Amino acid sequence: MSHVPERYEDELLSEEPLSDELLSDELLSGELLSVEGLSVDYFDRAEPVHAVRDVRLGVRRGETLGVVGESGCGKSTLVTALTRLERPPAVITAGSALYRPREGEPVDLLRADERQLSALRWRHLAIVFQSAMNALNPVHRLGAQFVDVLRAQRGLSKKEAQERAGELLGLVGIPADRLRAYPHELSGGMRQRATIALALACEPELVVMDEPTTAVDVVMQRQILKQIGKLQAEFGFSVVFVTHDLSLLIEIADRIAVMYAGRVVEVGPARQLYENPAHPYTAALRNAFPPLRGPRRPLTGIPGSPPGLRHPPAGCAFHPRCASRFAPCDTEEPELLPAGAGEAACHLPTHADAPRTEEAPDATD
Amino acid sequence: MPPTDASKPVLEARKVSKRFTLHGPGQYGKEVHALEPVTLALHPGRITALVGESGSGKSTLARLLALAHPPTSGEIRLDGERIAAARTARGKRAYYRQVQMVFQDPFSSLSPVHRVRHILGRPLQLHGGAQDKAARERQTVELLERVNLTPADQFIDKFPHELSGGQRQRVAIARALAARPRVLLGDEPVSMLDVSIRLDILNLLGSLRDDGLAILYITHDIAGARYFADEIKVLYAGQLVESGPGEELVRDPRHPYTRLLVESAPDPDRIAPPPDPDGDDAPPGEPPSLVDPPGGCRFHPRCPLAVPQCATTFPPRTHLSAKRWVHCWSHDAGVPQIPQADPVPHTDCPVPHTDRPVPHKDKDNSP
Ligand SMILES: Nc1ncnc2c1ncn2[C@@H]1O[C@H](COP(=O)(O)OP(=O)(O)OP(=O)(O)O)[C@@H](O)[C@H]1O
Ligand SMILES: Nc1ncnc2c1ncn2[C@@H]1O[C@H](COP(=O)(O)OP(=O)(O)OP(=O)(O)O)[C@@H](O)[C@H]1O
Ligand code: SF4
Ligand SMILES: [Mg+2]
Ligand SMILES: [Mg+2]
Numbered sequence: 084m085s086h087v088p089e090r091y092e093d094e095l096l097s098e099e100p101l102s103d104e105l106l107s108d109e110l111l112s113g114e115l116l117s118v119e120g121l122s123v124d125y126f127d128r129a130e131p132v133h134a135v136r137d138v139r140l141g142v143r144r145g146e147t148l149g150v151v152g153e154s155g156c157g158k159s160t161l162v163t164a165l166t167r168l169e170r171p172p173a174v175i176t177a178g179s180a181l182y183r184p185r186e187g188e189p190v191d192l193l194r195a196d197e198r199q200l201s202a203l204r205w206r207h208l209a210i211v212f213q214s215a216m217n218a219l220n221p222v223h224r225l226g227a228q229f230v231d232v233l234r235a236q237r238g239l240s241k242k243e244a245q246e247r248a249g250e251l252l253g254l255v256g257i258p259a260d261r262l263r264a265y266p267h268e269l270s271g272g273m274r275q276r277a278t279i280a281l282a283l284a285c286e287p288e289l290v291v292m293d294e295p296t297t298a299v300d301v302v303m304q305r306q307i308l309k310q311i312g313k314l315q316a317e318f319g320f321s322v323v324f325v326t327h328d329l330s331l332l333i334e335i336a337d338r339i340a341v342m343y344a345g346r347v348v349e350v351g352p353a354r355q356l357y358e359n360p361a362h363p364y365t366a367a368l369r370n371a372f373p374p375l376r377g378p379r380r381p382l383t384g385i386p387g388s389p390p391g392l393r394h395p396p397a398g399c400a401f402h403p404r405c406a407s408r409f410a411p412c413d414t415e416e417p418e419l420l421p422a423g424a425g426e427a428a429c430h431l432p433t434h435a436d437a438p439r440t441e442e443a444p445d446a447t448d
Numbered sequence: 449m450p451p452t453d454a455s456k457p458v459l460e461a462r463k464v465s466k467r468f469t470l471h472g473p474g475q476y477g478k479e480v481h482a483l484e485p486v487t488l489a490l491h492p493g494r495i496t497a498l499v500g501e502s503g504s505g506k507s508t509l510a511r512l513l514a515l516a517h518p519p520t521s522g523e524i525r526l527d528g529e530r531i532a533a534a535r536t537a538r539g540k541r542a543y544y545r546q547v548q549m550v551f552q553d554p555f556s557s558l559s560p561v562h563r564v565r566h567i568l569g570r571p572l573q574l575h576g577g578a579q580d581k582a583a584r585e586r587q588t589v590e591l592l593e594r595v596n597l598t599p600a601d602q603f604i605d606k607f608p609h610e611l612s613g614g615q616r617q618r619v620a621i622a623r624a625l626a627a628r629p630r631v632l633l634g635d636e637p638v639s640m641l642d643v644s645i646r647l648d649i650l651n652l653l654g655s656l657r658d659d660g661l662a663i664l665y666i667t668h669d670i671a672g673a674r675y676f677a678d679e680i681k682v683l684y685a686g687q688l689v690e691s692g693p694g695e696e697l698v699r700d701p702r703h704p705y706t707r708l709l710v711e712s713a714p715d716p717d718r719i720a721p722p723p724d725p726d727g728d729d730a731p732p733g734e735p736p737s738l739v740d741p742p743g744g745c746r747f748h749p750r751c752p753l754a755v756p757q758c759a760t761t762f763p764p765r766t767h768l769s770a771k772r773w774v775h776c777w778s779h780d781a782g783v784p785q786i787p788q789a790d791p792v793p794h795t796d797c798p799v800p801h802t803d804r805p806v807p808h809k810d811k812d813n814s815p
Binding site: 384 | 668669708709734
């Protein structure tokens, strides 16, 4: 398998080989957001929680990037830091997050001041959290909340804002007559869809969704996902979609980043992660979902439980639960290196001492 | 433990219904029609999954079976004997020796102030007949081993907060098993757990089933139900709408709501986007109000196959085979097959898995 990202393959074939430098420039310019070396600690006690550790991650224009991992692996910490909504005791201890808007200068979100950030919110960056109640003000009618945002952020007149609010709600399947409703008068699914519409009110370039559908059931979830897809096709924004449901991401995401113990351990095209995962944790996670169809193969969980992040295990943090581990795993931390059309942080494909097999790695044998 | 005859149900709900009377301003005297008359039988050595969307009445049915609410109509039968609402503490205790429940949230269902030893020792003393300390200790260790919390001495002195979510849920299951029940009612026992841990618990339920326990498994996850349950029953807005062996029901759902449920489930092997029964723009609607439920089939306002009588009359049960039935006026209307890719071959699967034979004839489905 080639180590070149899929979308550059034909360029490479049809033209003269690009130098590495050009290639990486080309690669980066496709990214709306480039995160490098991001670390976030919670300083709540003498020994901090290392919730996000040295994360490198790119979000490409117009793509849906899934972020998946078990509870407590740092997904929310990562996206709140990226959107600069981190709250004490969380502290960003290192890294950069270069945001490249379609118009205007690139900004390092991690170094931006409050003024710069508030200029970016709504019109560039929007966030949807799991609990829709937090995003909607319970004492204001739904319509008023849309109108406020549209007037303040986009300078629309009251009348224009009202019209636009009706359109936006229509996009997520809420009839315009519900503009006069208070949030508690809507069903949970409707509230969640209203929050999504509100996040999109100013046509942002990057929409971060932290478990937007975890609290709703599958039928409603499907409905919401379909609406998000339609809106994305219309507005062309990028989505970072956080969930613990890998089987869902394989269906809806273009690329997936798998987190374990605060690190990104694998990132790559969704299909590849499903069909040919490079990291034993990805494989184990995939194998933990009962498939909806096909023969019923025996399923195994992942032995043990996720580590605490005050003292993450040395070496590869997954090694205590990994069936493929070998000599260096408990001492040397694997780097995120190219694997197929993506990257993986595992010694197995790269380490000189790795047992050589043709088999895909698997933590569940 | 009384002898188990796999062909006879241990626990039955016969035409049980439940209405909740609302209080509160503006609602006085209104009723929630949470469950319409439902008949369901649990057999030894069988997992029956109950699936349905939020608010469809799954927990209500489980609570009726657990005698937590009296049914508005209908009856609960244990070994064919009618349970006269066991009001006395003694009557309840006798019932709970046979029927135990496991809840969704292992964080709140275990007392935070007691150690595992006490959490398990207490029901052993109450139900298990373990009177002296040594016997209790021995049985506690056995329970921990049964739910794979081994070595037991590493867990017996722990408080719930010192355990992971999966370990806590195992303790909750061990506590339910302390009474040596014949029926386990699991109300979303794995929904709050990480996938990696879920499987362990589901495999544990599978082995308890193999030991002869009758299990009700309530879940939102139809893929998991197909995997672990012998049969699936689908509840919509308080009405049971379809029932059958899991595999068949998922492959060929015959009620439009079951179809919507299957099509909505995450499925990495799906290639076409899921068909939208209401056309491209209309979302498939909201669940109905249960205070003023739609007449006839409660799914009719959302149903792409609705015919006029759907709005007036609840469809009768149509038996599709010995083990399958459906309540739908349009059950044989065009059933589009969902396109699917070949499932990805998984490399870890040396053991071919055959469907576990169900060791008895299915007789419970007639109303
Ligand atoms: N305010 C806080 N103080 C101390 N530790 C925290 C705090 N918030 C989160 N953590 C810890 O940081 C780690 C990462 O938490 P985070 O919420 O980012 O995980 P997550 O992947 O979003 O999990 P979930 O799937 O449960 O939402 C966890 O180990 C958590 O216990
Ligand atoms: N004590 C009660 N008083 C009034 N209404 C109730 C009560 N308990 C349940 N209900 C209502 O009965 C209906 C069925 O609720 P139930 O909890 O059985 O649903 P469920 O299928 O378990 O849903 P979920 O998947 O969300 O757990 C709901 O409309 C609920 O609001
Ligand atoms: S093989 Fe080693 S590096 Fe790879 S996941 Fe397993 S323990 Fe980690
Ligand atoms: Mg989170
Ligand atoms: Mg419930």
